[in-house]
Amino acid sequence: MAKRIDIKDVDIYYGKFHAVEGVTVSVPPKNVTAFIGPSGCGKSTVLRTLNRMHEVIPGARVEGQVLLDGEDIYGTNVDPVQVRRTIGMVFQQPNPFPTMSIRDNVVAGLKLAGTRDKKKLDEVAERALRGANLWTEVKDRLNKPGSGLSGGQQQRLCIARAIAVQPDVLLMDEPCSALDPISTLAIEDLIGQLKQDYTIVIVTHNMQQAARVSDQTAFFNLAGVGQPGRLIECNDTEKIFSNPEEKATEDYISGRFG
Amino acid sequence: MTTTDSLVDRPATSPAFQPISGGRKTKNLFATVLVTLAFLLALVPLGWLLVTVVVNGFEAITTSTWWSHSLKGVMPDEVNGGVYHAIYGSVIQSLICAIIAVPVGIFTAIYLVEYGRGKLAKTVTFMVDILSGVPSIVAALFIFALWITAFGFPKSALAVSFALVLLMLPVVVRSTEEMLRLVPDQLREASYALGVPKWKTIVRVVLPTAMSGMVTGVMLAIARVMGETAPVLVLVGYSRSINFDAFDGNMASLPLLIMNELMNPEAAGQLRVWGAALTLILLVMLFNLVAALVSRFSAVRSK
Numbered sequence: 001m002a003k004r005i006d007i008k009d010v011d012i013y014y015g016k017f018h019a020v021e022g023v024t025v026s027v028p029p030k031n032v033t034a035f036i037g038p039s040g041c042g043k044s045t046v047l048r049t050l051n052r053m054h055e056v057i058p059g060a061r062v063e064g065q066v067l068l069d070g071e072d073i074y075g076t077n078v079d080p081v082q083v084r085r086t087i088g089m090v091f092q093q094p095n096p097f098p099t100m101s102i103r104d105n106v107v108a109g110l111k112l113a114g115t116r117d118k119k120k121l122d123e124v125a126e127r128a129l130r131g132a133n134l135w136t137e138v139k140d141r142l143n144k145p146g147s148g149l150s151g152g153q154q155q156r157l158c159i160a161r162a163i164a165v166q167p168d169v170l171l172m173d174e175p176c177s178a179l180d181p182i183s184t185l186a187i188e189d190l191i192g193q194l195k196q197d198y199t200i201v202i203v204t205h206n207m208q209q210a211a212r213v214s215d216q217t218a219f220f221n222l223a224g225v226g227q228p229g230r231l232i233e234c235n236d237t238e239k240i241f242s243n244p245e246e247k248a249t250e251d252y253i254s255g256r257f258g
Numbered sequence: 259m260t261t262t263d264s265l266v267d268r269p270a271t272s273p274a275f276q277p278i279s280g281g282r283k284t285k286n287l288f289a290t291v292l293v294t295l296a297f298l299l300a301l302v303p304l305g306w307l308l309v310t311v312v313v314n315g316f317e318a319i320t321t322s323t324w325w326s327h328s329l330k331g332v333m334p335d336e337v338n339g340g341v342y343h344a345i346y347g348s349v350i351q352s353l354i355c356a357i358i359a360v361p362v363g364i365f366t367a368i369y370l371v372e373y374g375r376g377k378l379a380k381t382v383t384f385m386v387d388i389l390s391g392v393p394s395i396v397a398a399l400f401i402f403a404l405w406i407t408a409f410g411f412p413k414s415a416l417a418v419s420f421a422l423v424l425l426m427l428p429v430v431v432r433s434t435e436e437m438l439r440l441v442p443d444q445l446r447e448a449s450y451a452l453g454v455p456k457w458k459t460i461v462r463v464v465l466p467t468a469m470s471g472m473v474t475g476v477m478l479a480i481a482r483v484m485g486e487t488a489p490v491l492v493l494v495g496y497s498r499s500i501n502f503d504a505f506d507g508n509m510a511s512l513p514l515l516i517m518n519e520l521m522n523p524e525a526a527g528q529l530r531v532w533g534a535a536l537t538l539i540l541l542v543m544l545f546n547l548v549a550a551l552v553s554r555f556s557a558v559r560s561k
Contacts, residue, residue, distance in 0.1 A: 053450065112452070
């Protein structure tokens with residue numbers, strides 16, 4: 001549980017387009033790291049390389065190393081399916097499976113991996129839903145479709161689904177950008193609890209959110225349109241928001257650009 | 259002076275909302291009348307056809323032996339017998355066709371949507387396009403040349419089914435492809451992110467989500483090939499009695515029965531033609547109805 005991630009000199013390409021250049025970041029275990037930066041700077045792209053999700057896009061490739069507790073997830077014999085089982089992900093848009101009930105959505109990861117034991121699945125479903133602060137709201141309608149929930153509930157359902165497979169790391173790609181402030185608060189509280197057990201990396205456009213939930217913050221920027229995105233600064237969240245080392249970081253967080 | 263009065267009476271600014279101008283009203287009326295007329299015009303042949311077939315065929319399909327007997331031993335001028343043999347033929351030929359065409363079509367569509375990249379996928383799409391433009395008589399002659407002339411097999415219901423496969427395949431591929439493309443990529447990504455392999459994502463997430471639409475497409479494709487006439491004319495002989503063997507011998511089907519009874523100058527023959535036509539329409543309708551029910555049953559619910 002809760003492993004550390006070391007991103008070492010990673011370059012990411014989409015076909016011929018050089019999207020991200022030379023990123024090196026360490027994410028300690030049981031810690032929330034926020035990626036901030038303007039649109040198109042490659043923070044989501046970096047996040048997606050952490051569980052090899054970018055490979056879904058044809059032509060995408062990565063150079064460099066991503067180490068999970070010292071083990072390169074881009075090693076020659078590493079199965080991307082295994083990587084994704086170890087490093088879970090929550091997306092920007094809540095995306096519960098429309099054909100499945102709330103319970104089946106939560107245990108989808110286990111069920112599709114072949115677990116049949118109904119009792120165990122029920123236990124996992126309850127634990128994951130409690131973990132995502134959704135249990136009391138849905139415990140009486142576990143067999144109803146997941147798409148009948150509100151947006152905020154759906155997003156917590158997706159978090160429950162991601163933690164049901166007990167990953168070592170949880171990646172969140174702007175998990176609150178489609179939600180209202182109350183649902184956002186619920187998710188942020190949840191992130192605070194989840195970091196007891198998981199290593200969390202979150203991409204967010206909302207700097208207050210980064211300041212509220214994260215322990216360390218990485219600021220990404222790009223030199224111009226068509227230029228690769230790069231990491232400008234990574235430091236303790238408190239330091240980034242009070243006394244950043246780089247001028248660009250200060251300009252960005254103080255709203256002078258972006 | 260009158261002009262000053264009217265100037266004083268006039269409001270300083272014209273109101274923000276003007277009444278709809280006469281020109282716009284006329285144009286709107288014209289367009290409404292035009293589309294309504296076009297709709298009614300399109301409805302006329304459909305309604306006419308249905309009424310004619312029902313009026314002329316109703317007597318035939320309500321005779322006691324229509325749904326349960328064949329025409330074996332029935333004289334051309336005798337109002338007796340039924341089309342059981344032809345219904346059996348139509349249904350079995352379509353089903354054999356579906357058993358071959360549906361899996362191949364669905365797998366092709368899955369390849370095109372989930373795996374196909376580059377030249378091969380483009381070629382497959384192109385071939386499917388060409389296949390969907392092949393006239394049924396050409397498909398029938400192709401099977402005749404290949405299966406009967408070159409391979410030396412006898413004319414049979416099976417040969418008909420093969421020709422129907424050629425006609426059904428592009429319809430199934432196209433409709434399934436459309437349905438699979440409607441499944442949002444987010445669902446695939448959600449599944450991958452849980453550590454589910456690609457093939458399992460397709461089987462357990464993508465296909466169930468698209469199932470309802472796929473079923474409708476397949477059912478409509480079956481209903482379509484059921485009325486095909488050219489293959490049965492070329493590839494199987496007509497029989498007035500029941501033949502359960504799809505691999506050998508003559509076998510009737512509804513379109514074939516209609517073609518044969520058309521040559522019968524007696525009133526009883528005319529009656530059978532209309533009756534068979536009505537039966538075919540009812541059969542196709544039944545399939546569409548089943549399709550609608552199945553698709554409603556398997557549809558994605560949100561409440």
